[in-house]
Amino acid sequence: MLDRALKGSQGYWGWLIFLLVLMGxxxxxxxxxxxxxxxxxxxxxxxxxGLYIGQLTYFVGVAASGVMVVLxxxxxxxxxxxxxxxxxxxxxxxxIVMCLLFVFVDLGNPVRIMNVILYPTPNSILFWDMIVLNxxxxxxxxxxxxxxxxxxxxxxxxxxxxxxxxxxxxxxFSIHTVTAFLYAGLPGRHYWLTxxxxxxxxxxxxxxxxxxxxxLCLIVKRVTNxxxxxxxxxxxxxxxxxAMLINVFFFLLELFTAFYSxxxxxxxxxxxxxxxxxxxGNLAPWMWxxxxxxxxxxxxxxxxxxxxxxxxxxxxxAVLIAATWIDKGLGLIVAGFTPNPFDTVTQxxxxxxxxxxxxxxxxTGFFVLTVLYKVAVSIKEEAAA
Amino acid sequence: MYDGGKIxxxxxxxxxxxxxxxxxxxxxxxxxxxPELTQKAKEAKVCVAPTTYMRESHFTLLDEWRHTVVRDGExxxxxxxxxxxYKGLQTTCLDCHSNYSKFCELCHNYVDVDPYCWDCHxxxxxxx
Amino acid sequence: xxxxxxxxxxxxxxxAALFGLGGKAAMDIFAPGELEASMQGPPxxxxxxxxxxxxxxxxxEQQAKxxxxxxxxxxxxxxxxxxxxxxxxxxxxxxxxxxxxEHAFPDQPNPxxxxxxxxxxxxxxxxxxxxxxxxxxxxxKATFKRExxxxxxxxxxxxxGCRFCMAACPYGSRxxxxxxxxxxxxxxxxxxxxxxDYPERSKGVVEKCNFCAELIAKGxxxxxxxxxxxxxxxxxxxxxxxxxxxxxxxxxxxHYTIRRKPELGTEPxxxxxx
Numbered sequence: 001m002l003d004r005a006l007k008g009s010q011g012y013w014g015w016l017i018f019l020l021v022l023m024g025x026x027x028x029x030x031x032x033x034x035x036x037x038x039x040x041x042x043x044x045x046x047x048x049x050g051l052y053i054g055q056l057t058y059f060v061g062v063a064a065s066g067v068m069v070v071l072x073x074x075x076x077x078x079x080x081x082x083x084x085x086x087x088x089x090x091x092x093x094x095x096i097v098m099c100l101l102f103v104f105v106d107l108g109n110p111v112r113i114m115n116v117i118l119y120p121t122p123n124s125i126l127f128w129d130m131i132v133l134n135x136x137x138x139x140x141x142x143x144x145x146x147x148x149x150x151x152x153x154x155x156x157x158x159x160x161x162x163x164x165x166x167x168x169x170x171x172x173f174s175i176h177t178v179t180a181f182l183y184a185g186l187p188g189r190h191y192w193l194t195x196x197x198x199x200x201x202x203x204x205x206x207x208x209x210x211x212x213x214x215x216l217c218l219i220v221k222r223v224t225n226x227x228x229x230x231x232x233x234x235x236x237x238x239x240x241x242x243a244m245l246i247n248v249f250f251f252l253l254e255l256f257t258a259f260y261s262x263x264x265x266x267x268x269x270x271x272x273x274x275x276x277x278x279x280x281g282n283l284a285p286w287m288w289x290x291x292x293x294x295x296x297x298x299x300x301x302x303x304x305x306x307x308x309x310x311x312x313x314x315x316x317x318a319v320l321i322a323a324t325w326i327d328k329g330l331g332l333i334v335a336g337f338t339p340n341p342f343d344t345v346t347q348x349x350x351x352x353x354x355x356x357x358x359x360x361x362x363x364t365g366f367f368v369l370t371v372l373y374k375v376a377v378s379i380k381e382e383a384a385a
Numbered sequence: 386m387y388d389g390g391k392i393x394x395x396x397x398x399x400x401x402x403x404x405x406x407x408x409x410x411x412x413x414x415x416x417x418x419x420p421e422l423t424q425k426a427k428e429a430k431v432c433v434a435p436t437t438y439m440r441e442s443h444f445t446l447l448d449e450w451r452h453t454v455v456r457d458g459e460x461x462x463x464x465x466x467x468x469x470x471y472k473g474l475q476t477t478c479l480d481c482h483s484n485y486s487k488f489c490e491l492c493h494n495y496v497d498v499d500p501y502c503w504d505c506h507x508x509x510x511x512x513x
Numbered sequence: 514x515x516x517x518x519x520x521x522x523x524x525x526x527x528x529a530a531l532f533g534l535g536g537k538a539a540m541d542i543f544a545p546g547e548l549e550a551s552m553q554g555p556p557x558x559x560x561x562x563x564x565x566x567x568x569x570x571x572x573x574e575q576q577a578k579x580x581x582x583x584x585x586x587x588x589x590x591x592x593x594x595x596x597x598x599x600x601x602x603x604x605x606x607x608x609x610x611x612x613x614x615e616h617a618f619p620d621q622p623n624p625x626x627x628x629x630x631x632x633x634x635x636x637x638x639x640x641x642x643x644x645x646x647x648x649x650x651x652x653x654k655a656t657f658k659r660e661x662x663x664x665x666x667x668x669x670x671x672x673x674g675c676r677f678c679m680a681a682c683p684y685g686s687r688x689x690x691x692x693x694x695x696x697x698x699x700x701x702x703x704x705x706x707x708x709x710d711y712p713e714r715s716k717g718v719v720e721k722c723n724f725c726a727e728l729i730a731k732g733x734x735x736x737x738x739x740x741x742x743x744x745x746x747x748x749x750x751x752x753x754x755x756x757x758x759x760x761x762x763x764x765x766x767x768h769y770t771i772r773r774k775p776e777l778g779t780e781p782x783x784x785x786x787x
Contacts, residue, residue: 039692041606044604044692045604045679045689108716109674115671186681265529341620456668458730475709501715506716507712
């Protein structure tokens, strides 16, 4: 089946080479980081996680959101999604690839990564995160690949695959819950210490992931002969709308608790994000942009005519992704560290090599995604022919 | 066989690459090193364990030391002959074996190992 | 630093311990015979719960004597443990250090407090929590609480540098080696490494105060305490909380003490006499 990835148009190869170049630049910067240490990043003793861990968090969400096409199809027998479950599963696989790479590039001692397995530590959430992420990736590779292979041969997939599918559904929820637990159980980090964190993570994942999937479906439709389908995109748009409404609602709940209680520890990270604290406000323009994007996406999604129009839906999805990315990929991590344990503020902004490494990892993920989608779409095209 | 010629050429190239280190090093047998003992080491006569054991397995002992010291807080080592030693690479081992370049490094280079001990543990200052 | 002299000194204390003599410092923290027993097998800190009481009154008294205050404990500790100065607060490595009162105890804000109190320097170090969150989150057990005596230790050989512990520590007591300490600016660290009997660190590992586990093992007090005693300030007291008769327990009986962020349930083992 993989041979389908070796035959493609000029545009396909051009895109892959473009990604390879970005990956190469990222690798070069990572080698620089490997030899010099993480001091080449913008992170510091006060903001000791940054862009890398933010991306990990964001893409765990995208990976988990694959369940938003798998669940309706397999549990509710919503037939229309049968056509695109493979796209959701392969999006999940490539997202997890990125997640694992983001953890890897964030490590101070990457050569020792196997210590996590050599010295298993059940009381550490990071240990569990490693387990659930890897298992989720395996599940999606096995399920996606076997279902696709069966489709190619025109037969029904084997029964045992169904068992894995049923396991993969709660597993998707678990990966983002465990990722939320990385943050939500740390004493003294007020922005993170909230029991609604996992719920917030899931809601933002279930809007951002399907929004990305809608954009991917629209691209697939444009560049290949496979049409993911109007109804499918319409249903996805409905899911995105509800999830985004819940996501914004959950955020407003956080605002209420912080500002009605007037507890400084709860208010300060949010004030830092939107206004700045002790003269450091470099994220404020971003956060306000995210707020505007969120409102804009909701307007476009809630109004039926713009939701059903593919052009405006695409815009809605794009600004939604931007809004959730700023919230989760950037603001969440920095605000968790702000103010620091001494109630002072240290500014964080990623450096150029740090951004290039991040882009390199993203390019790797999209490379995997492109190859997997090429295989899936080619087989769909053959089956239709 | 389709493309039989190409496959065979490919195999030969692959095999050649695989064996290239052997060709590269052929006929250049490295001489076994002859590590030197410092005056202090000679006078001490005995190490914390018999010489053969130390030569073959000092890293096992060091690994055990670092584990028991750091993790269990057991700071003292009793050798087979009942002598007590304060466990420490820098403070005990290198106290006698203070000639890194003529002792440790010779063998490490010979067997081509690059232990990361020295990333943190400080080498003794050698008198030239 | 006089490597040989120190090594000789070590040997002398070692022999002294063997013959049951014990140094003066050893007498402070160990009962007679304890040090010798430790050489037979079990670590000599078995069953202890090490703690420190910091007398801020005495510390401030000493601070007032010098023109730039007093940095004796910080300097001694950082010298003994080869802690480099990066010159950049973002990359600073801190084992024991000073910060203003308002930063040390941010949960005690009071707008009517005088400026001088607000800015009083407070000695900060790892709290060696009885219930350490950093240990809870470490994915490799590279940081762990020593069962024998409660010291929160770092295993630099195992740390993968994920910095989860830094996110978990509510006291900012953990520092990451953002670069190789050997490449720290030479002009700021002319004599680095300052102690040739103690290792350095590699880049990419987290480090912190280890309560001088290496000195305690020899029956000596932690370097900061020794230094503070040497200059005659006696502001730092190190001892065993499990022993009701110990120096620290006596101080806790006699004085009102506070701990940093007790509401978080970490149970710090560093106490402040205010």
